[in-house]
Amino acid sequence: MSPLSEEVLKQALELPPVERAELVERLILSFELPDRRRIDELWASEAEDRVDAYDAGKMKAYPAKDVFDEINRQTGS
Numbered sequence: 001m002s003p004l005s006e007e008v009l010k011q012a013l014e015l016p017p018v019e020r021a022e023l024v025e026r027l028i029l030s031f032e033l034p035d036r037r038r039i040d041e042l043w044a045s046e047a048e049d050r051v052d053a054y055d056a057g058k059m060k061a062y063p064a065k066d067v068f069d070e071i072n073r074q075t076g077s
Contacts, residue, residue, distance in 0.1 A: 001009070012023055033039070053059040071077075 012020060015023065029036075050059060054061060
């Protein structure tokens with residue numbers, strides 16, 4: 001990375017977590033993927049379908065810690 005990039009990163013890492021997350025989102029949006037709007041619509045629809053399935057008792061929820069623990073166990077991390 002260039003010295004400017006290193007300085008920007010250093011300053012960004014000093015931001016509160018919410019501001020860092022907002023910064024990351026804005027940086028990602030700057031890539032302007034041609035199908036981004038359609039992809040976002042599909043993900044929103046999928047999320048709504050999953051919430052509906054959970055509310056209807058068709059899908060279970062698991063604590064994130066359990067999920068990541070299982071992934072780490074399977075990958076040996």
